[in-house]
Amino acid sequence: MDMKSTKSSSILTDSPPVNKSRLGIHSSLLPYSQASPTCSNSILAISRKKPGTFDDAQSNGWLEAMRSSSPPRKKILKDTDLEVASDDGDIIYLSWTIKYPSALNSFRQIMNCAKNRKLVVFLDYDGTLSPIVDNPDRAFMSADMRSAVKRVAKYFPTAIISGRSRDKVYELVGLKELYYAGSHGMDIMFPAEVLASGNRSNCTKSTDRQGKEVNLFQPASEFLPMINEVFRSLVEVTKNINGAKVENHKFCLSVHYRNVDENSWPVVAQFVYDILKDYSRLRITHGRKVLEVRPVIDWDKGKAVEFLLESLGFSCNQDVLPIYIGDDRTDEDAFKVLQSGNRGYGILVSAVPKETNAFFSLRDPSEVKEFLESLVSMKQQL
Numbered sequence: 001m002d003m004k005s006t007k008s009s010s011i012l013t014d015s016p017p018v019n020k021s022r023l024g025i026h027s028s029l030l031p032y033s034q035a036s037p038t039c040s041n042s043i044l045a046i047s048r049k050k051p052g053t054f055d056d057a058q059s060n061g062w063l064e065a066m067r068s069s070s071p072p073r074k075k076i077l078k079d080t081d082l083e084v085a086s087d088d089g090d091i092i093y094l095s096w097t098i099k100y101p102s103a104l105n106s107f108r109q110i111m112n113c114a115k116n117r118k119l120v121v122f123l124d125y126d127g128t129l130s131p132i133v134d135n136p137d138r139a140f141m142s143a144d145m146r147s148a149v150k151r152v153a154k155y156f157p158t159a160i161i162s163g164r165s166r167d168k169v170y171e172l173v174g175l176k177e178l179y180y181a182g183s184h185g186m187d188i189m190f191p192a193e194v195l196a197s198g199n200r201s202n203c204t205k206s207t208d209r210q211g212k213e214v215n216l217f218q219p220a221s222e223f224l225p226m227i228n229e230v231f232r233s234l235v236e237v238t239k240n241i242n243g244a245k246v247e248n249h250k251f252c253l254s255v256h257y258r259n260v261d262e263n264s265w266p267v268v269a270q271f272v273y274d275i276l277k278d279y280s281r282l283r284i285t286h287g288r289k290v291l292e293v294r295p296v297i298d299w300d301k302g303k304a305v306e307f308l309l310e311s312l313g314f315s316c317n318q319d320v321l322p323i324y325i326g327d328d329r330t331d332e333d334a335f336k337v338l339q340s341g342n343r344g345y346g347i348l349v350s351a352v353p354k355e356t357n358a359f360f361s362l363r364d365p366s367e368v369k370e371f372l373e374s375l376v377s378m379k380q381q382l
């Protein structure tokens with residue numbers, strides 16, 4: 001595989017923002033309001049017309065996206081141009097929940113919709129099961145959260161879909177009763193016996209840590225050498241930037257700038273830009289104070305949700321209610337899948353108002369835990 005390409009490439013983006021009316025959704029799935037959210041799935045254009053100059057990263061909107069990622073409590077709201085102080089922020093948050101009601105307050109409604117349907121639960125990891133912390137290696141979930149997830153998995157098929165490598169997220173979650181998809185869904189493992197559709201010729205057989213036979217779906221495996229090469233380059237160029245950290249998540253990479261002085265963010269952006277301009281088959285997406293380097297393939301967390309539903313035998317819309325809980329821009333792909341097929345509920349975890357394709361909201365991981373516990377209690381009462 002030709003790892004580098006200096007050919008002028010078209011602009012590389014994720015799927016375009018959507019402006020999809022909620023009115024098309026089956027009424028049984030609608031929350032109280034029927035607003036029309038737009039998706040701010042952020043996407044970076046990677047131009048390669050000229051060698052890197054300091055302006056490249058800036059002109060492609062990287063810096064703006066970096067500054068707006070994971071906003072602090074006090075923030076400028078784009079739509080209103082208002083600076084929001086804490087109290088005002090609470091009011092604005094509450095009005096936002098009219099459009100995206102709390103999944104806790106809407107629990108009964110969700111359960112009504114779940115009647116006679118098989119609930120399938122999808123969970124993101126960082127910011128959803130674990131709080132966001134400065135050091136990605138210390139993003140642990142609480143023992144209570146682990147036990148809530150374990151109990152959920154006892155009653156409902158449950159999968160974790162993370163931007164981290166599958167091994168890393170498994171280590172952090174540590175529950176063998178779940179299905180795991182790492183690298184933003186580009187690395188899916190599930191037991192051999194549950195391959196329902198029988199048409200997954202693109203899966204390979206492997207064994208898990210317990211020695212059980214499993215299926216592996218890794219649609220970006222040809223990118224491994226390229227990802228490793230770029231990882232080494234990124235580690236090298238960022239080594240003198242205080243606070244910068246590069247993670248190798250097997251089929252994707254993360255360049256963290258949370259702990260980098262904001263004045264040096266342009267430097268981080270430019271270094272990443274300069275390396276990536278030689279790799280037309282890689283693209284950048286924005287996470288929470290992180291630049292994510294990913295292969296240009298038609299695969300994301302939304303596709304991973306569809307893949308798992310089908311592979312586990314749950315693709316029949318009427319009988320199944322998938323719920324996806326996530327906090328990040330990459331989770332929007334999963335929300336879109338559930339929204340566009342009238343299939344289920346996306347729940348955005350956010351303490352600040354955001355544009356989203358989710359139906360419901362939860363404020364933070366502690367509310368996620370409460371929601372998961374409610375699912376279990378509801379099941380136990382049946």
Ligand SMILES: O=P(O)(O)OC[C@H]1O[C@H](O[C@H]2O[C@H](CO)[C@@H](O)[C@H](O)[C@H]2O)[C@H](O)[C@@H](O)[C@@H]1O
Pocket residue numbers: 124125126127131132133134135136137139161162163164247249254256258287288289290292328330
């Ligand atoms: O899909 P996810 O499971 O949500 O993974 C997305 C990224 O999560 C991690 O970074 C984020 O959480 C860190 C720990 O709280 C935080 O320090 C960082 O700023 C966040 O971006 C992970 O380290 C990344 O590799 C994932 O891409």
